[in-house]
Amino acid sequence: MSKYWSDAIRQLVPYVPGEQPKEQQIVKLNTNENPYPPSPKVMQALQSFDLERLRLYPDPDAGRLKQALADHHGVSRDRVFVGNGSDEVLAHSFMAFFRQPQPLLMPDISYSFYDVYCNLYGIEHRRIPLRDDFSIALEDYDQGNGGIIFANPNAPTGRALDLDQIERLLKRNTESLVLVDEAYVDFGAESAVSLTGRYDNLLVVQTFSKSRSLAGLRIGFAIGHPALIEGLERVKNSFNSYPLDMLAISAGVAAIEDDAYFRDTTARIVATRDWTTGELEALGFRVVPSRTNFLFASHRYLEAAELMGYLRANGLLVRHFSRPLIDNHLRISIGTDAEMQQLVRTLETHPDIVRL
Ligand code: PMP
Numbered sequence: 001m002s003k004y005w006s007d008a009i010r011q012l013v014p015y016v017p018g019e020q021p022k023e024q025q026i027v028k029l030n031t032n033e034n035p036y037p038p039s040p041k042v043m044q045a046l047q048s049f050d051l052e053r054l055r056l057y058p059d060p061d062a063g064r065l066k067q068a069l070a071d072h073h074g075v076s077r078d079r080v081f082v083g084n085g086s087d088e089v090l091a092h093s094f095m096a097f098f099r100q101p102q103p104l105l106m107p108d109i110s111y112s113f114y115d116v117y118c119n120l121y122g123i124e125h126r127r128i129p130l131r132d133d134f135s136i137a138l139e140d141y142d143q144g145n146g147g148i149i150f151a152n153p154n155a156p157t158g159r160a161l162d163l164d165q166i167e168r169l170l171k172r173n174t175e176s177l178v179l180v181d182e183a184y185v186d187f188g189a190e191s192a193v194s195l196t197g198r199y200d201n202l203l204v205v206q207t208f209s210k211s212r213s214l215a216g217l218r219i220g221f222a223i224g225h226p227a228l229i230e231g232l233e234r235v236k237n238s239f240n241s242y243p244l245d246m247l248a249i250s251a252g253v254a255a256i257e258d259d260a261y262f263r264d265t266t267a268r269i270v271a272t273r274d275w276t277t278g279e280l281e282a283l284g285f286r287v288v289p290s291r292t293n294f295l296f297a298s299h300r301y302l303e304a305a306e307l308m309g310y311l312r313a314n315g316l317l318v319r320h321f322s323r324p325l326i327d328n329h330l331r332i333s334i335g336t337d338a339e340m341q342q343l344v345r346t347l348e349t350h351p352d353i354v355r356l
Pocket residue numbers: 084085086087088111151155181183206207208209215218219220
C-alpha cells in the first residue's frame with residue numbers, strides 16, 4: 001500500500017491465479033492446463049521462426065490469425081477479435097459493453113475474474129444463484145439488466161447449457177449484450193458461435209489455453225457482430241495497439257490449422273475424464289457431470305480441504321475454493337491417463353477411503 005494509490009486501487013481485490021509450483025515432479029491438476037503438448041505443427045512454426053524479425057512490431061491487426069479463426073469458424077474476418085488470453089478479451093468486453101446504468105447479471109458461482117473486472121471498472125452487478133444441482137437457471141435472468149455474462153460450460157462446476165436455452169435467452173433479452181465465455185467448450189459442449197450470425201447481441205469468447213495447449217502464449221478471441229468487434233478494437237487500441245506478439249500469431253495459426261491433433265487430444269481428455277468420473281464415484285465422491293477438462297467433486301464423508309492437503313502431501317496438486325457453497329468441493333483438472341491413475345491410487349491409500 002502506498003499513499004500514491006488511488007481509492008479504486010486501495011479497494012481492489014485482485015484475482016489470485018492457481019498456484020504454479022516450482023517442483024518439477026508435482027502432478028499439476030489445479031489450473032485446467034492441457035496435459036498434452038501443443039501440436040507438432042506449432043512447435044515447428046516456433047522453431048523455424050526467423051528471430052531477427054523480432055526487432056519489428058507485430059501486425060497490429062494480427063490478420064493471419066484472425067483469418068485462420070474466421071475460416072475455422074465459418075465467419076467473416078470482421079467478426080473476429082483477438083487478445084492476450086481470454087482474460088484480456090473479457091477485460092476489454094467489460095470495459096466496452098458492461099459499464100451501463102443497469103447492473104450486469106452473472107451466475108453465483110462462476111469464473112471469479114468477472115467480479116474483479118466489475119470492481120476495476122466500477123460496474124454494478126447482480127449475482128444470480130445457481131440451482132441446487134449447480135446448473136444455471138437462465139429464466140432468472142429476465143430482469144432489467146445492463147448485460148449478461150456466464151461461462152458455458154460454467155467454471156468451476158463444469159456443467160453446460162444447451163444451445164436452445166441460450167437462444168431463448170437471446171430472444172428474451174434483445175436490448176442487452178449477452179457474453180458467453182466458452183473457455184472449456186471444446187470438451188463436449190455446444191458452441192454459441194453458430195448463433196452469432198443471427199443475434200447481434202451475442203459475443204462469444206474462447207481461448208487457446210485449454211483445448212489448444214497454449215496457455216503459456218496467451219491467446220484468446222471473441223466472435224460476434226462486426227459492431228461489437230469494432231467496440232472491442234476501440235478499447236484495445238486505447239491500451240495497446242498490438243494485440244499479440246509475433247510468436248503468438250505464428251503459433252496460433254499453426255494450432256488452428258492442425259485440426260486432427262486438436263480432435264485427437266480433446267477426445268483423449270474427454271475419455272480420461274469419463275474414466276476418472278467413474279473411479280471417483282467408486283471411491284465415494286459425488287461428481288458433477290462435466291463437459292470440460294476438469295471435474296468438480298465432493299466426497300460423501302471427507303472434507304475437501306483435508307483431501308486437498310492429503311493429495312498435496314503425496315505430490316498431486318488440485319484446486320480448492322474456500323468460498324461458501326463450494327468449499328466442500330475439489331476441482332480436479334484432467335491430466336494424462338497415467339496422472340489420473342496416480343490420483344486414483346493415491347486416494348485409495350487414504351485411510352478413510354474405501355472402494356464402494
Ligand atoms: N474463462 C474461464 C471460465 C476460465 O476458467 C479461464 C481460465 N482461468 C479463462 C476464461 C481465462 O483463460 P485465458 O486467459 O488463459 O485464455
